[in-house]
Amino acid sequence: MSTKPVVATSSEVTLSRRGFFMKLGILFNGLAAMVVAVPIVRFLLSSVARGQENGYLSWVRLGDVTNFPEGETRMTTFRNPFVMPTDGKTVNTACWVRRISGNQFQVFAINCAHLGCPVHWFPQSGLFMCPCHGGAYYRDGARASGPPERGLFEYPYKIENGVLTINAGQLPTPGDPVASLSAERPSCA
Amino acid sequence: MRVITKIGEWFDHRLQLAAPIREAAGHPVPRNTASWFYVFGSAALTVFILQLVTGILLALIYVPSGGEAWSSLQALNHQVTLGWFIRAMHGWGSNFMVAIVLIHMAQVFLFGAHKYPRELTWIVGVFLLLMTLGMAFTGQVMRFDQDAYWGLGIGASIASRVPIIGPAVVKLMLGGPIIAGATLSRFFALHVFVIPGMLIAFVSLHVLMVLKLGINEWPMPGRIVKRATYEAQYHAMTKSEGAPFVPYAIWKDMFFAAFIILAVAACAYYFGPFGPTGQPDPTIIQTAPKPDYFFLWLYALLSLLPPSLETPFLLIGPPLAIVGLLLLPFLSGEGEKSWKRRPIAVITVLMIAITLGTFTRLAQFTPWSPHMNAWSGDPVPDRYIHGTTALERQGALVFQVKQCRNCHSIDDTGGQRGPALDSVAVRLTRDQLIRQVIQGGGNMPAYGNNLSPAETTALVAFLETLHPATQSPARDAARDLVLSESSPKPATQP
Numbered sequence: 124m125s126t127k128p129v130v131a132t133s134s135e136v137t138l139s140r141r142g143f144f145m146k147l148g149i150l151f152n153g154l155a156a157m158v159v160a161v162p163i164v165r166f167l168l169s170s171v172a173r174g175q176e177n178g179y180l181s182w183v184r185l186g187d188v189t190n191f192p193e194g195e196t197r198m199t200t201f202r203n204p205f206v207m208p209t210d211g212k213t214v215n216t217a218c219w220v221r222r223i224s225g226n227q228f229q230v231f232a233i234n235c236a237h238l239g240c241p242v243h244w245f246p247q248s249g250l251f252m253c254p255c256h257g258g259a260y261y262r263d264g265a266r267a268s269g270p271p272e273r274g275l276f277e278y279p280y281k282i283e284n285g286v287l288t289i290n291a292g293q294l295p296t297p298g299d300p301v302a303s304l305s306a307e308r309p310s311c312a
Numbered sequence: 313m314r315v316i317t318k319i320g321e322w323f324d325h326r327l328q329l330a331a332p333i334r335e336a337a338g339h340p341v342p343r344n345t346a347s348w349f350y351v352f353g354s355a356a357l358t359v360f361i362l363q364l365v366t367g368i369l370l371a372l373i374y375v376p377s378g379g380e381a382w383s384s385l386q387a388l389n390h391q392v393t394l395g396w397f398i399r400a401m402h403g404w405g406s407n408f409m410v411a412i413v414l415i416h417m418a419q420v421f422l423f424g425a426h427k428y429p430r431e432l433t434w435i436v437g438v439f440l441l442l443m444t445l446g447m448a449f450t451g452q453v454m455r456f457d458q459d460a461y462w463g464l465g466i467g468a469s470i471a472s473r474v475p476i477i478g479p480a481v482v483k484l485m486l487g488g489p490i491i492a493g494a495t496l497s498r499f500f501a502l503h504v505f506v507i508p509g510m511l512i513a514f515v516s517l518h519v520l521m522v523l524k525l526g527i528n529e530w531p532m533p534g535r536i537v538k539r540a541t542y543e544a545q546y547h548a549m550t551k552s553e554g555a556p557f558v559p560y561a562i563w564k565d566m567f568f569a570a571f572i573i574l575a576v577a578a579c580a581y582y583f584g585p586f587g588p589t590g591q592p593d594p595t596i597i598q599t600a601p602k603p604d605y606f607f608l609w610l611y612a613l614l615s616l617l618p619p620s621l622e623t624p625f626l627l628i629g630p631p632l633a634i635v636g637l638l639l640l641p642f643l644s645g646e647g648e649k650s651w652k653r654r655p656i657a658v659i660t661v662l663m664i665a666i667t668l669g670t671f672t673r674l675a676q677f678t679p680w681s682p683h684m685n686a687w688s689g690d691p692v693p694d695r696y697i698h699g700t701t702a703l704e705r706q707g708a709l710v711f712q713v714k715q716c717r718n719c720h721s722i723d724d725t726g727g728q729r730g731p732a733l734d735s736v737a738v739r740l741t742r743d744q745l746i747r748q749v750i751q752g753g754g755n756m757p758a759y760g761n762n763l764s765p766a767e768t769t770a771l772v773a774f775l776e777t778l779h780p781a782t783q784s785p786a787r788d789a790a791r792d793l794v795l796s797e798s799s800p801k802p803a804t805q806p
Contacts, residue, residue, distance in 0.1 A: 211379025
């Protein structure tokens with residue numbers, strides 16, 4: 124404004140005093156917002172943060188090796204190691220166990236590598252078929268046909284005292300197959 | 313009467329709302345907008361209010377807990393008086409809302425209402441469409457059954473494909489490592505608090521702008537929109553030949569609103585509530601999850617796209633479509649409004665409608681999905697094995713037991729993933745059949761590892777019988793020639 128230099132000093136003083144408090148007020152609120160924002164964001168992203176440290180994965184027992192006949196593929200279920208009180212039945216997870224021979228196994232996630240629908244095993248034709256979009260996989264989990272871009276997800280496994288144990292705890296998705304991340308993780312009971 | 317007036321005056325002295333309401337109700341609108349084409353916006357608002365009311369009623373009983381949601385829906389369906397009806401109203405209301413919003417959008421676009429000065433109204437409308445679809449998807453999750461469970465898995469699988477941040481997005485979406493109680497809770501928060509709150513704010517803005525800028529006049533071919541002159545022309549028009557919105561135009565909105573509410577109620581009464589289907593127990597895998605009808609087109613698309621195109625399409629397609637819709641009023645903010653002089657606009661709308669309609673229809677049949685029970689449920693019809701040799705019958709058995717029927721139909725029963733095999737012998741020679749069975753190809757898995765040579769021989773012998781009586785099976789003419797010529801002069805190998 125062109126009148127600025129001739130404004131009376133007294134009004135300028137009051138104005139800047141008000142202005143000062145206004146700015147102080149904004150600063151004070153900014154500080155308060157920061158103090159509240161940090162816990163809010165950490166709360167919101169807690170599920171992400173925990174996942175990044177692989178905090179969801181642990182070794183899960185699937186049962187005695189003798190439950191799985193050699194040369195066959197069978198469905199079995201386990202309880203997801205990470206449980207919340209409101210989960211209900213959703214923590215029950217299914218997977219396909221293929222015992223090739225002896226202690227050689229393949230444990231496949233139930234979820235299709237296309238969009239996560241539950242795949243079915245057909246021993247007669249030796250195929251896994253998906254009911255949703257028509258993906259099909261061979262007995263070793265390799266992609267056979269349909270929209271999936273890869274084979275079935277596999278859980279890392281080990282055999283402890285004759286018990287088949289897999290490293291699981293997280294929904295495998297095409298962008299996050301999980302298994303490869305956890306292959307070298309040590310056992311945590 | 314005098315008391316009521318007094319009370320009214322007492323309130324208005326404090327609220328001071330009567331004058332602006334009267335002004336809004338009586339604002340002049342172009343006479344030609346009092347049309348049955350102009351009722352879809354208010355119809356969408358009507359259904360939205362209906363959804364708010366029925367939604368609140370459902371929340372009186374519904375429990376957003378992974379362990380109890382399904383049984384609380386059962387209680388609504390079977391235990392609570394008229395719970396089934398309120399659920400059905402809410403479910404059908406959501407179908408109607410998506411449909412009406414889409415019709416409203418198409419109408420507004422074809423009438424050029426997105427042009428100057430109503431660009432922002434259109435943009436807010438695009439966000440309203442996205443929120444409506446967001447409500448539809450989160451609403452499907454509220455019906456916490458098998459479809460909801462596996463639908464979330466599909467959502468997570470799509471989200472995971474975003475480069476770099478995909479895995480983090482999945483955990484944020486699921487609220488944990490798997491689809492579970494926390495997932496339902498956060499979708500409940502989105503469905504009940506976040507998106508409705510945003511919807512109310514954006515709907516208010518949308519309606520406010522319609523009031524401030526005036527309803528789009530009926531487009532006349534040749535009447536060109538120009539930034540410099542449009543508003544003056546519009547005001548002159550409403551002044552000279554306008555009529556007050558109430559009651560001149562509103563009665564059609566009111567009739568249509570009542571009609572829509574009755575239509576929702578009628579559908580709810582006759583067809584009943586949607587689901588819930590089986591319990592959300594991921595160990596029960598005997599299910600073929602399907603989305604609700606407004607996402608069926610996407611379901612079809614995800615089945616039909618070539619695998620390599622799918623991720624780029626999913627990640628680039630929707631943002632591109634949204635940006636295109638948002639930029640539309642800036643790219644064509646002026647010029648002709650009438651659809652009679654905008655052939656490309658008409659063709660675009662028709663093409664989108666036909667594409668979505670076709671995909672939706674296809675998704676009702678799901679020809680791409682194997683019929684999991686066809687091999688054990690659909691027997692080979694008698695006439696196909698009548699008068700066949702022992703080998704061919706053995707082949708029919710292999711055909712059945714190896715689940716060929718899950719993907720291939722004969723006599724119109726069986727899967728449609730692969731081609732029907734009623735006349736396969738006309739298309740493929742014996743050698744081609746053997747090759748296709750053993751090596752697969754196209755969309756067919758290779759069966760070389762799962763069939764013994766004897767089984768393959770039998771199967772192909774059976775397949776060779778599959779041709780219409782009037783058509784002879786395919787044969788390799790060159791091979792016949794070589795075989796017939798081979799006796800006088802033996803073929804020499806180079």
